[in-house]
Amino acid sequence: MKIIVFSYDFPPNTGGISRLTENIAKFLAKDTNLSIEVLTLDSNVPRKFPTNIKITTVSSDIKGRIFEAYKYLSSIEDKKNTLVICGLWWPEGFVAEMAGLKKVYILTHAAEIRPDKTLFRKLFWIPIFAKYVLAKAKGVIANSTFTAQLSSKLSPKASVYCNPLAVDHNIFVPILKSDKEDTxxxxxxxxxxxxxxxxxxxxxxxxxxxxxxxxxxxxxxxxxxxxxxxxxxxxxxxxxxxxxxxxxxxxxxxxxxxxxxxxxxxxxxxxxxxxxxxxxxxxxxxxxxxxxxxxxxxxxxxxxxxxxxxxxxxxxxxxxxxxxxxxxxxxxxxxxxxxxxxxxxxxxxxxxxxxxxxxxxxxxx
Known part of the structure; x- marks a missing residue:
């Protein structure tokens, strides 16, 4: 099976979504039965990735990130055996769905599916548009119980799964602390x-x-x-x-x-x-x-x-x-x-x- 990790927030960017999508790609690539591809924005900084991960890029302007990604995903012939994991519901999840992919999984993180004080976001963007995109996905993968409940409440027809985040325990390791300082x-x-x-x-x-x-x-x-x-x-x-x-x-x-x-x-x-x-x-x-x-x-x-x-x-x-x-x-x-x-x-x-x-x-x- 081919899996595409589709995220515009990806290394060399820093931050939670970037680290999450990076590690999803790297750890899925350990399974030799899977073909892993990353679809992300073009970058001037070289990316160091395992050779069995294909990196496909689109230009970072709004036209590129929307229409180039749509065109590329639409061109995939074997859509039946292609699964897409999207970093966000917008624009990645929406673009993948509009391109005709049926196995689209969307990661949710809470803030991006909550309304704010703006009327557009409160009356349309979240309760109508986001609700539609989540419901159309094959699955919604929430990063906490709270986010899963929020996703289900927003889009009751969506298939929501809770999968708490992870950390690289080989990088974040304990050290021997000094007990001499009275601080x-x-x-x-x-x-x-x-x-x-x-x-x-x-x-x-x-x-x-x-x-x-x-x-x-x-x-x-x-x-x-x-x-x-x-x-x-x-x-x-x-x-x-x-x-x-x-x-x-x-x-x-x-x-x-x-x-x-x-x-x-x-x-x-x-x-x-x-x-x-x-x-x-x-x-x-x-x-x-x-x-x-x-x-x-x-x-x-x-x-x-x-x-x-x-x-x-x-x-x-x-x-x-x-x-x-x-x-x-x-x-x-x-x-x-x-x-x-x-x-x-x-x-x-x-x-x-x-x-x-x-x-x-x-x-x-």
């Missing part, structure tokens, strides 16, 4: 938006008793539209000299940041009035794979990535977060225990081999 090291890696709850973490840390607050060291990696707002908030806080804003962090440096911290924290909020939502939160798995327990919130798809009391904790508000910080600062043994649990949890259920195994069952190969 509590927190890491957060994310795109900088206030709805990611960075202000909640800052408030919780600032409200700790002085003797505990002095032990805090918080590193924040990432850039985003609210970077300057966050910078001012940190500078105006009593822990300004204990917070390090790292800005953009290269991929090769991220595993060590996770592994060297005591905990990872990201307290994303739920906003029912916008499309802003954490559909899963791959950073939580990356940290757990690195042997560092995580702190998250019970909103969106985060509970699919974080199991409370088993490699991490879920907190609903700033008061719960402050109490948890107080407990963990005073109980380093609990951090070590949960770090071991975190790594074991990833190995058991969230490696790429596990993800591809579940994917093959969904697509029937």
């Amino acid at each position: 509590f090291n927190i890491i957060t890696i994310t795109r900088i938006h206030l709805w990611k709850g960075l202000d909640t973490i800052l408030e919780a840390l600032c409200s700790l008793p002085v003797e505990l607050r002095s032990k805090i060291r918080w590193k924040i990696g990432g850039k985003g539209p609210d970077s300057e707002i966050l910078k001012r908030m940190v500078e105006d806080s009593p822990i300004a000299d204990q917070v390090e804003l790292l800005g953009f962090v290269p991929d090769e440096e991220i595993p060590k940041l996770y592994a060297s911290a005591d905990v990872f924290a990201l307290c994303t909020r739920a906003d029912e009035k916008s499309s802003n939502i954490e559909g899963f939160g791959l950073v939580f798995l990356e940290s757990q794979s690195s042997g560092t327990p995580v702190i998250g919130t019970p909103f969106g798809g985060i509970p699919s990535a974080v199991e409370n009391g088993n490699g991490g904790w879920l907190v609903s508000d700033v008061n719960q977060l402050r109490s948890l910080f107080q407990k963990l600062i005073c109980k380093p043994d609990e951090i070590q225990k949960q770090g071991v649990n975190a790594r074991n949890r990833v190995i058991k259920d969230y490696t790429w081999d596990k993800y591809i195994e579940r994917t093959k069952k969904i697509i029937g190969i």
Whole structure:
């Protein structure tokens, strides 16, 4: 069987969808009975891929990415034995369906199927257009229980499957942490938006008793539209000299940041009035794979990535977060225990081999 991974968001791009579609292609290519092809945008940066993966590109302008892709997919003669896995419902899923492919599977991630304040998106784009595209697909593969429920609610006739994301456990590995420093090291890696709850973490840390607050060291990696707002908030806080804003962090440096911290924290909020939502939160798995327990919130798809009391904790508000910080600062043994649990949890259920195994069952190969 021929499988086409169709995604415009693909390496050399970075980000969750790019990493997801890249690993789907690479791990499916390990099966010698499958012919794997990637359909993506043209790039000036060379791509390093296994020789048994064919890379087909279309130009990046709107005409190219829509019409060239449609023309190419339409030209496939053996559509019966061609299966397409699409990174998004639009435009990839829609183009593949319009090209006459019958075995089209669409990955959903939550934010792209939620309406926002714009009337066009609220009244047509999501409830009518997205609903139609999902229903027409052979299957919809959601990255969390939350996203699966969202997909089913939007398009009741769609065949929806839940397949939680995965992490490369050979890249994100634990390291031996130093026990000499009397500090509590927190890491957060994310795109900088206030709805990611960075202000909640800052408030919780600032409200700790002085003797505990002095032990805090918080590193924040990432850039985003609210970077300057966050910078001012940190500078105006009593822990300004204990917070390090790292800005953009290269991929090769991220595993060590996770592994060297005591905990990872990201307290994303739920906003029912916008499309802003954490559909899963791959950073939580990356940290757990690195042997560092995580702190998250019970909103969106985060509970699919974080199991409370088993490699991490879920907190609903700033008061719960402050109490948890107080407990963990005073109980380093609990951090070590949960770090071991975190790594074991990833190995058991969230490696790429596990993800591809579940994917093959969904697509029937």
